[in-house]
Amino acid sequence: MKxxxxxxxxxxGFVKVVAIRSTEIVRRGAQIHGTTPNATAAFxxxxxxxxxxxxxQKVENGSMTLQIxxxxxxxxxTCVSDPEGNVxxxxxxxxxxxxxxxxxxxxVGATVGIDGTLTVIRDLQMKEPxxxxxxxxxxxxxxxxxxxxxxxxxxxxACALGVLVDRDQSVRVAGGYLLQLLPGAPDDVIDRxxxxxxxxxxxxxxxxxxMTPEDILGQVCGELGVVFMETTxxxxxxxxxxxxxxxxxxxxxxxxxxEIAVEGKDFPVECQFCDELxxxxxxxxxxxxxxx
Numbered sequence: 001m002k003x004x005x006x007x008x009x010x011x012x013g014f015v016k017v018v019a020i021r022s023t024e025i026v027r028r029g030a031q032i033h034g035t036t037p038n039a040t041a042a043f044x045x046x047x048x049x050x051x052x053x054x055x056x057q058k059v060e061n062g063s064m065t066l067q068i069x070x071x072x073x074x075x076x077x078t079c080v081s082d083p084e085g086n087v088x089x090x091x092x093x094x095x096x097x098x099x100x101x102x103x104x105x106x107x108v109g110a111t112v113g114i115d116g117t118l119t120v121i122r123d124l125q126m127k128e129p130x131x132x133x134x135x136x137x138x139x140x141x142x143x144x145x146x147x148x149x150x151x152x153x154x155x156x157x158a159c160a161l162g163v164l165v166d167r168d169q170s171v172r173v174a175g176g177y178l179l180q181l182l183p184g185a186p187d188d189v190i191d192r193x194x195x196x197x198x199x200x201x202x203x204x205x206x207x208x209x210x211m212t213p214e215d216i217l218g219q220v221c222g223e224l225g226v227v228f229m230e231t232t233x234x235x236x237x238x239x240x241x242x243x244x245x246x247x248x249x250x251x252x253x254x255x256x257x258x259e260i261a262v263e264g265k266d267f268p269v270e271c272q273f274c275d276e277l278x279x280x281x282x283x284x285x286x287x288x289x290x291x292x
Contacts (some may be wrong), residue, residue, distance in 0.1 A: 001023075001024075002024065002233050002235070003020070003024045003025050003234050003235060004020070004021060004229055005018060005019065005052060005055055005231075006019055006020075006213045006217065006231050007034075007056070008226045008229050008230075009227050010189070010221055010227075012189065012225075013182070014181065014182050014184065014186070015179055015180065015182065015189065015193065015221065016056075016182060016183060017080070017177065017226060018050055018052050018055065018056060018102040018177065019052075019175070019176070019178075019217045020176055020177070021171050021212065021213055022051060022175050023194075023207075023249050024049070024236060025047050025234065026043070026047055026163055027171045027174075028236035029044065029088075029089060029236055030043070032275050033090060033091060035059065035209075036097075036169070037165045037169055038074070038093050038096050038108065038110075038111040039095070039096045039105070040074075040110045040169070040171060041165055042077060042091075042108045043105045044089050044163035044171065045093050045108065045140075045142065045162070045176070046068060046077045046079045048161050048163070048237060049066060049178075050065075050080070050081045051087040052178050053081060053120070053178075054081025054084075054173065055085035056178070057122060058083055059083055059124050059125055060083060061083070061125055062082075062123045062124050062125050063082055063122075063124070063176045064081045064120065065078065065119075065121040065123075066081075066119075066274075067118070068112060068117075068136070068203060068235035069116040069117055070114055070115060071113035071115035072110060072111050073111060074091055074092070074093050074111050074113075076091070076092050076113075077090075077091050077112070078091075080273075082239075084124055084232055084234060085232055086234050086236045087234070087236060087237070088237060088273040088274065089273065089280060090272045092241040100278075102257040105122065106165065108139065108140050108141065109139035109140045112136070114136045114137065114139045117135055117136060118133070118134055118145070118147075119132070120152070128269060130150035133268075134152055140159070141161055142161040142176070142248055144264070145161075145178075146158060146159045149219055151181065155180050156182045156185075156190075157181075158179040158197060158203075159184055160179070160197070162197060162202055162203035162204035162207065164204040168188050172208065173204055173207035173208050173256055174207070175204075175213065176203050179220065181193075189224065192223065194220040194222070195222070197220055199219070199220075200216065208279045214226075228276075238274035240271040240274060245269050245278045248269075250291070250292055254292060256286060257289055258289065261286050263282075264282050265282070266279050266280065266281055266282075267279070268282075
């Protein structure tokens with residue numbers, strides 16, 4: 001089954017909603033980077049959040065970058081989403097030890113850490129990108145995304161994310177949802193949403209029961225109802241190319257490229273977001289030197 005996300009609105013017009021099935025995205029990210037279970041869960045939650053946040057941005061040719069640096073064993077997590085919600089990312093330490101809150105429950109907060117920040121960089125195709133940063137509050141990522149929207153964008157938000165890693169370390173299900181209150185929302189709407197979130201329970205449990213993103217939003221919003229406005233297929237997608245890698249090599253400078261050429265060996269460059277490997281021969285390096 002392909003991953004997709006749905007966007008909509010509560011029937012009273014006071015709540016903006018989005019939900020996603022991100023199982024294949026997380027599987028691909030884990031495969032590329034060879035993550036261990038705790039890293040898979042943390043990385044997968046970040047990929048899931050980034051996909052939804054990028055899709056909500058809706059700026060043509062723009063992008064949204066989510067960076068999490070919590071001081072935990074995973075190091076930093078970076079995820080980049082395009083306007084559709086296609087996403088890519090990497091972690092600095094994919095092989096982290098198994099840490100559980102209790103048997104069968106991975107401790108994502110301990111893997112990420114709380115001694116650090118969550119940063120969102122929005123490229124809105126303007127002169128300068130918008131950058132917002134907050135201190136991490138739990139390292140669980142969903143709570144931290146909720147806090148980011150409240151503190152940095154002044155938007156009351158509820159974010160739930162989940163990645164279920166099976167006993168064989170494969171990704172069984174992954175997904176999440178974001179709910180945002182619009183200006184003028186009455187208190188009873190907030191109360192109903194809070195009750196709905198409690199009633200719905202964990203995202204992974206709902207996905208594991210076969211519930212779709214539409215089902216999940218219907219469960220969470222309850223009697224508020226949901227009007228679905230858009231459905232978008234999303235995937236793990238990298239935009240690397242040989243031309244982009246060549247431009248990155250040019251940025252190294254003439255002196256360093258000359259040293260590479262003198263060595264007379266092939267120079268491999270692996271994309272940090274995917275498993276694509278670009279190999280430059282000494283002749284390729286000399287041609288780049290001629291261009292600059």
